């Protein structure tokens with residue numbers, strides 16, 4: 001029997017290179033391995049936890065996220081590629097889990113604490129944000145997911161999923177497997193300004209991007225600040241552009257003697273950036289081209305997603321039904337005892 005994989009991505013703007021190397025590339029790889037059956041979804045409900053004031057922005061972005069996901073190689077005919085909010089089971093199971101999840105488990109979650117810091121929302125943390133990992137537990141277990149390909153930052157959430165699963169199984173009988181993470185060994189990719197890559201910080205490199213967009217991201221990279229003139233000796237070890245060469249284009253850097261040339265002041269930062277930009281463009285171009293093709297057939301894309309929604313919904317309904325049966329939640333004609 002194939003092993004079931006479940007994972008989601010929040011539709012915060014366009015997918016960026018950090019998302020790709022950290023998680024999405026792994027999704028594509030897993031999708032193409034025979035032993036797995038994959039359920040990948042766009043977590044639009046999750047986006048409301050921090051973006052509730054701009055719900056319509058989340059909405060108008062959704063289709064684009066599907067284009068991006070398909071452009072990088074996810075295939076709705078191999079993986080179920082669907083929309084979280086289209087399957088009512090996610091929110092139902094979220095509600096059920098919220099009944100059995102002690103507040104203490106949620107309050108200590110470091111990833112939620114980080115979100116509170118990043119989004120600067122300390123003064124008004126909503127109930128929904130505290131419940132973020134509970135919804136995530138529902139996402140995974142609704143399909144009885146066994147493996148969850150995620151970035152390291154998501155580990156606290158997955159640990160909570162396992163705690164909820166153990167508690168549920170203990171209380172009502174074992175129906176859920178305890179999901180395990182599938183991590184990649186790729187280190188977290190920093191942005192070209194040296195900070196964490198994020199759409200909010202405005203430093204993200206879109207993974208499906210035109211040549212001009214890639215250049216405009218690379219152009220503003222922070223290099224060695226001590227280099228003022230073109231011939232000044234550089235320090236590649238502290239340069240973000242050099243870091244990208246190391247991560248993605250080691251061989252190219254070696255064959256152009258980049259490290260030496262930089263230290264000797266023989267190459268200018270502008271030329272160096274142009275080279276990086278061209279290499280990135282070469283790497284990402286197939287995605288860009290595929291998206292152009294997909295965009296010519298929006299109806300077909302929509303249909304494929306809807307088919308996946310239906311497939312996911314069928315499984316989700318079964319799970320919810322199974323739970324309701326465990327609970328005995330159904331109306332039956334009993335004779336009233338009071339008479």
Ligand code: TRP
Nearest residue numbers: 006007008009010043046136139
């Ligand atoms: N929290 C995840 C992120 O920000 C997205 C997500 C939502 C998810 N539900 C999930 C990931 C279920 C794995 C499984 O990246």
Ligand code: SF4
Nearest residue numbers: 234239242262269272
């Ligand atoms: Fe960085 Fe390249 Fe400039 Fe050296 S030449 S500091 S590696 S951008």
